[in-house]
Amino acid sequence: MITKRPLSYWVKTSNMKLQVLLLGLILITVAARVFPLEMQKKIVNQAIGARKVDLLFLYCGLYLAAVLLASGLKYVTTVLQTHIGQEALNRIRKGLYEHILTLPLSFFQKSSPGMVVSSLVTEVANAGEFVGAAISTPAINLLTLLAFGAYMFYLNPLLAVLSLATYPIVIYLVPKLQQRSNKANKQRVDITRKISSKVDEAISGIHEIHGNDSFRIENRKYGALVDQLFRVRVIWILYKNGVKVLNNLFQNLGPFILFLVGGYLAIQGRFDLGALVAFLSAYEKLYDPWKELMEFYQVYQDASVSYERIMEYFDVAPEHLLEPPDREPYAFKGEVTTRDLSFTVPGGIQLLKQINLELKPGEQLALVGFSGSGKSTLAHCISQLHKYTGGTVEIDGHEVSDLTKMDMAKNMGIVAQSPFIFDGTIRENLLYSCEAALGKNEDPEELPTLDEMIQVLQQVGIFADVLRFGLNTILHRDREAELVEKLIRVRHNFQEEYGEELADYFEFFDERHYLTYSGIAANLIFGSPNLDEFMIDRLPENRYFLDFLDEAQLRNPLISLGRDLASMTVDILGNLPPDEVFFRNTPVTSDEFAETRALVNRMENVHLHELREEDRLMLLRLALRFTPGVHKLIALPPMMENLILEGRHLFKDKISRERPEAVTSYAMNDYIYTQTILDNILFGKQTSDHPKAQERIGQSIVHLLVEEDLLEKVVEIGMEFNVGTKGDRLSGGQRQKLAIARVFLKNPPILVMDEATSALDNASQKRIQNLLETRWKGKSTLIAVVHRLDTIKGFDKVAVMKAGKIAEFGAYDELISRKGLLYELVHGPRASA
Known part of the structure; x- marks a missing residue:
C-alpha cells in the first residue's frame, strides 16, 4: 500500500539511468569548480609575478573555460533534477489518488474534500522537490566541500583546520533548531488543512450563508483559523530563519580567522600571496555548497513532515479488493439474501439489527419506513457501500464482503438520491458506468450504440432536453x-x-422586407456579427459603422428619430413611477429615464447640429435600438423605413468588400x-x-x-453538451434522469435505487415507475428505497423498516390488509386506529 512506503522509496525507485548520468556530471562539475582555484594561484604567482603575458592569457583562458563548463553542467544537472523530481511527484500523486479512490465511504464522511485536495495537490509537492535532489544535491555539494577542503589543506593545513573549525558547531546546533521548526511545521500543515476544509465548506454552503445572512459567523470561524495559522507560521519562520542566521554567523567567522592568521603568515613570509588569494577564494567558494546543503536539509525536513502527515492521514486500508486476482468477475442472476444483518457505526450506535430477507432473481423490493429507519443504510450494505458488522449478505450464494469491487460493479447498478454527475458531456456521463464495466481486454466497441443511448434517454424522459441542447449548439x-x-x-x-x-x-x-421585430441597427446590418465590435449594442461606438451612417446620409435622420423618441417618452411617462412595465413600449429603459429627461430639457430651442457630441450619440443609440413591433409609443415613418432598407443594401456591399470577416449577412442558402x-x-x-x-x-x-x-444527429450533438462542474448546468431533475439513464444503459442484473426519483415531478416519477414495472419486471432484481408510497403497489415485496429493523415484510395487499405499519404509513395513524 502506498501509504506504507517511506520517502526514501521514491528516491530508490526513481529513474536510475538519469541518476547515474547525474553522478557522472557531478564528478566533472566538482573538478571544474576546483580547477579555477589553482588557476588563480598560477595567475598571481607565475603570470603576474613573472610578468609573462602569454601565461596570463593561457591561465585566464583555462579559468574561463572551467567556469563556463561548471555553469553549463550546473544547468544540465538542474534540468535532470527537475525531471527526476517531477516524475517521482507524478508517480506519488497517481498512486495516492488511486489509493484514495478505494478508501471506504466512512473515511470520506469524516474528511472534507478541501483537506483531501490540499494534501494531494499542494502538500505532496515538497516530496517531489526532495526526490529530485535527494542524490545529486548532497553528492555534488559534499564532493565540492571535500575537494575545496582538500585543496585548502594542500595550501596550508593550519589555516584549513582553523577556518573549518566552525562547521562542526553548526552541524551540532542546526538539527536542534530544526526539531522545533518541524514541530511548528506539522502544526502549520494541520491548520492549513483545516482552512482548506473551511473554505470548501463555505463555498459548498454559500446558499445557506446568503440566505441566513451568516457572514459574521463564517468570518469569525475562518478568522480564528487564520489567526492560528498566523501564530504558527511566525514561529515556524523564526526557527527557519534562525537556522540561516546561525549558518551565516559562523560562515562569516572564517574570513576573520583567515585574515588574522593568513595575513600574519604572509607578513612573516611563510605564505605566498598567490596561495593566500587562492585560499581566500576557496573558503568563499565553500559557502555555496554549504548553503545548498543547508537549503537541501530544510527541503528534506519540510518534505519529510509533509509526506509523513499525508501518508498518516490516508493510511486506511480499502475494505475490498478492486478486482479478482485469478478469475473473471462473477456473472450473477440476481438472487439477494440477508441473514441476521446488522450494522454498527463507531460509538456503538446500531443502525441495522437482525435484517433477514430473500429476493429471487427479477423480484422487486420496496424499502419504506419512517425517516431514519435504516432504509438507505440497508441498501448501502447490500450494494457494498457500507461494510456491515454482523450477519451476512449474499448474492447468488456469494458473500458480499468477500466480493471484489469489479464483481459488484459488473452485476449492480446504483442510483443515489443525490446522484453525482461528473464534469464533462452528457455522453460521457451516460457511458460512465458502461466504460467502467469494460474489462482490461474488452473491446471499447462493445459500448452501447447511439440507438441504445437514445432509447434510454427517451425512456427516462430526458430526450427532449438533450434535443434542445443539440438545437442550441x-x-x-x-x-x-x-x-x-x-x-x-x-x-x-x-x-x-x-x-x-x-x-x-x-x-x-427577408432581405426585401423591413423586420418590425428587430431594431434599426439589426435591420441595417441584416446579419450575424462575427466580431465583438460589430455586436448590436456596440455599434454606436463603432467608428466604421458611424462612417457608414455618414456615407449613407443616415446619421442625422436617425438622430432626429432619437429626439422624437426621447421627447415622446418624457411627455407620456414623465409623471409615472420608474417601473419597467411602463417602459416596454419605448427604447428608453427605466434606468436611463432621468438622463433622457435631462437631455430633452437641453434640446429645447436647440438645433440638432448644435447638440453636444455625447447627446447626439445618446439619441443615435435610442434610434438604433428602436423596434417598431415592440416599441409602439411611436410609429416608424415609411420614409425612414425605405431609407433603412436602402442603407441595408449599401452596408452589405460595403462590408463584403472591406470587412467580410466582420458580419455574416443573412442569405437563405447560407449557414x-x-x-x-x-x-x-x-x-x-x-x-x-x-x-x-x-x-x-x-x-x-x-x-x-x-x-x-x-433527429438522431442533432440528439448526438446534444449529447456533447457540457454539464459543468457537478452537473451544475443541469436541473436537479435532469441530473436524476441522467443518472437513471446511466444505470439503465448498463443493464445490470441487480438495481439499487435510493429515492432515485425524489427530484422529479409527478409525471416523470410515474414514467420511471411504469418503466420499472414493465421493462425491468422479472429482468433485474430491484431494491428501491421509496419516498412516495403511491408507487409501491407494483412491487413484488415491501419491507417496512422501523428503528433499524424490518417490522413488516410481504406483498403490498397482504400488508395493507393487516392494517399495521404500512397501512399507517399509507393512510395515516388515525386510519389504523
Missing part, C-alpha cells in the same frame, strides 16, 4: 458539409410548410456559423412567446428533422 465550420446542407433544406421546408401557419408568431428574415442550429432553421425572429406558439414551433422542427433523417 453552435456548429464549428469544420462540421461535415452534408449536415449543413440538410439543415439548410430544413430551413427551406420550415418556411414552405409552416410559414403561413406561423405568420402571426414569427417574422422570417450562419455564429448562431445555433435552431436559429439557423428558424431563420427569423419569434414575435410571440405564447406557449401554443412555442409548442407548435417545436413540433414542426421535430417533424422536419425526422423528414431529413437528422
